[in-house]
Amino acid sequence: MGKIVSIHSFRGGTGKSNVTANxxxxxxxxxxxxxxxxxDIQSPGIHVLFNLSPERFRYAxxxxxxxxxxxxxxxxxxxxxxxxxxxRGSCLYLIPGSMRxxxxxxxxxxxxxxxxxxxxxxxxxxxxxxxxLLIDTHPGVNEETLLSIxxxxxxxxxxxxxxxxxxxxxxxxxxxxxxxxxxxxxxINKAINPQDFAALxxxxxxxxxxxxxxxxxxxxxxxILGSGGIFSLVNPEHPITAVLEFAAQQIDAA
Amino acid sequence: MPPDIPTxxxxxxxxxxxxxxxxxxxxxxxxxxGAGSLREVADHFQxxxxxxxxxxxxxxxxxxxxxxxGNGPKSYRPRFGSSRPAGAPSIxxxxxxxG
Ligand SMILES: Nc1ncnc2c1ncn2[C@@H]1O[C@H](COP(=O)(O)OP(=O)(O)O)[C@@H](O)[C@H]1O
Ligand SMILES: [Mg+2]
Numbered sequence: 219m220g221k222i223v224s225i226h227s228f229r230g231g232t233g234k235s236n237v238t239a240n241x242x243x244x245x246x247x248x249x250x251x252x253x254x255x256x257x258d259i260q261s262p263g264i265h266v267l268f269n270l271s272p273e274r275f276r277y278a279x280x281x282x283x284x285x286x287x288x289x290x291x292x293x294x295x296x297x298x299x300x301x302x303x304x305x306r307g308s309c310l311y312l313i314p315g316s317m318r319x320x321x322x323x324x325x326x327x328x329x330x331x332x333x334x335x336x337x338x339x340x341x342x343x344x345x346x347x348x349x350x351l352l353i354d355t356h357p358g359v360n361e362e363t364l365l366s367i368x369x370x371x372x373x374x375x376x377x378x379x380x381x382x383x384x385x386x387x388x389x390x391x392x393x394x395x396x397x398x399x400x401x402x403x404x405x406i407n408k409a410i411n412p413q414d415f416a417a418l419x420x421x422x423x424x425x426x427x428x429x430x431x432x433x434x435x436x437x438x439x440x441x442i443l444g445s446g447g448i449f450s451l452v453n454p455e456h457p458i459t460a461v462l463e464f465a466a467q468q469i470d471a472a
Numbered sequence: 473m474p475p476d477i478p479t480x481x482x483x484x485x486x487x488x489x490x491x492x493x494x495x496x497x498x499x500x501x502x503x504x505x506g507a508g509s510l511r512e513v514a515d516h517f518q519x520x521x522x523x524x525x526x527x528x529x530x531x532x533x534x535x536x537x538x539x540x541x542g543n544g545p546k547s548y549r550p551r552f553g554s555s556r557p558a559g560a561p562s563i564x565x566x567x568x569x570x571g
Binding site: 222331332333337340361362364365368392397398 | 500504506553
């Protein structure tokens, strides 16, 4: 059976969607069969990194949750970003969230069937024969997050070196421990002082007792790309790419 | 603190936090598997049949799983709570946190 990998942060804007897209692309380039689900239904966005414009997707996760389509009907092949660098047998699919205002507000108003979301994950893995299903989550603690934590083999928590992130991350770590997530990792993003990275990693590890897969600097290069592509594919020699590659490797090995 | 929404049947993810760990583990496993029989639960968790059965019965009584009808051994499936507005957890998860 494939692995479910949730990427979460307590607060928004930490880089979840960027990290998820990069890890997914790197895993697919290594020959894995990868699916991504944008469960950040309230503020979807990862489709942007794959250059999948909302006009091009007929179905979104929302349609599946309302029984309008099968989950695989909402899965779009985004392996084009790999520009041919995908070994035979690998794949890269994305299930986007709807960008229609009415469909987002309908989820907020009416909710959705969480059981259907759960079986959607399982069906997707089975029907597309995925080795990795990456879940880009909504920040904070809510039912969807708890669901994804509860069914994950791997939980990757992204945090910035920021007091608010530190406090919030402690809560998520506690929840992950209560739900006994098998593999819990952290990734620090938007760190400022490169001289301090090793010490920062050590501090965070000894505070939370969770392995930190890497420290990524606040980077002008990432900001300039502005979610307009997959950073590690566009900048294969960049130090940030090395961190992401290492993280992908560790997640695969987990 | 908003009042809890009554869970007439089915569970929400946040309900997992208030279950005894033996029941929670089985329920989480069923969430991943989709369904499982007494035999499969007992084998996977290396439990005596009686113990696996009492866990399944406890979950069934709470309305968190149901036995799907059919030929052969009973197959248990998770019963998720019905559709409710997305967002806040149904229970006071903060009180479930020790840290
Ligand atoms: N290391 C970084 N340096 C600079 N900007 C970053 C970095 N990581 C992410 N960003 C930017 O931060 C913003 C939020 O990133 P995003 O991946 O959408 O976060 P989230 O999904 O957690 O809300 C985006 O504009 C992105 O380009
Ligand atoms: Mg995001």
